[in-house]
Amino acid sequence: MKYSVLDLAPVPEGADAATALRNTGELARHAEALGYHRYWLAEHHNMKGIASAATAVLIGHVAGLTQRIRVGAGGIMLPNHAPLAVAEQFGTLATLYPGRIDLGLGRAPGGDMAVMRALRLRQDAGDRFPDDVAELMGYFGPEMPGAVVSAHPGQGTNVPLWMLGSSLYGAQVAAHFGLPYAFASHFAPAALEQAAEIYRQKFQPSDHLQKPHFMLAVNVFAADTDAKGVRLRSSMQQAFYRLRTGQPGQLPRPVDRIEDVIPAANLGAVNEALRITAVGSPATVRRQLTELIARHQPDEVILTGQIHDHAARMRSFEIAAGAMRNLDTGLVA
Structure with missing residues (x-):
């Protein structure tokens, strides 16, 4: 079974963000040597104890420090960003590090109401989530004739998308689009069993995935x-x-x-x-x-632990x- 790392780049008491980012680089190289399959970083904002706010930037840093391990987002909070901007960022990463970049997507803002205001988000920003996912998928696929807007880099990179979630909503979206699904059981396990069951029962095979893949x-x-x-x-x-x-x-x-x-x-x-x-x-x-x-009965396991x-x-x-x-x-x- 594949096993991976989820890192929030924790900032320990008595240290600073520079220390946290240096620790992340060292842990990523260590994880690669130990046989971990993926190294994911998470988007959080306005938190003194987490240094992974600029997630795409940090993913590029970690990918540059390693050679084989897949590096990605666990995840990018899509309502915080325009799908085109995410496609350009991860299309660039996939072009620099072909075959090694993952993009996990979440619906939460990664912060509180003050963060949402600072990010210029409307309270209903998450309501467009399925449409934004579909738009993002289009930017990574083959360029469509007559398209007014395309992602360059991005178009044709086919960056693998994952759906993240801690509720039944994410399970349904993942099943609808035929995407792999990672459940946030490390901090919100209440709906774990039900979410996994819904995902597996409602999964629709797609060009991305032929059968459910649950992390x-x-x-x-x-x-x-x-x-x-x-x-x-x-x-x-x-x-x-x-x-x-x-x-x-x-x-x-x-x-x-x-x-x-x-x-x-x-x-x-x-x-x-x-x-x-x-x-x-x-x-x-x-x-x-x-x-x-x-x-x-997961298909894959991702391990985390703030120490x-x-x-x-x-x-x-x-x-x-x-x-x-x-x-x-x-x-x-």
């Missing part, structure tokens, strides 16, 4: 022992809690007891949102990944790659 997103916090893995996870738990309570910031340092920093009334909700997670020693992570894959210490993050993805290479195939089958 499961999983948080991984792997270390030499279970206790160390649990401690690594505490940074993301804190970050998620702070975001949900209107206190976003840089990625917090880990703590020994998460109960000391997140109120009991909130911790259950945080852990439920982050329940699609493998955490602990190599053996524990392998077992948990095997169980998640056996339950949800404060860069060396520990590199090690976590190394352990995770070993686990994916050595899944308990009997249980998965």
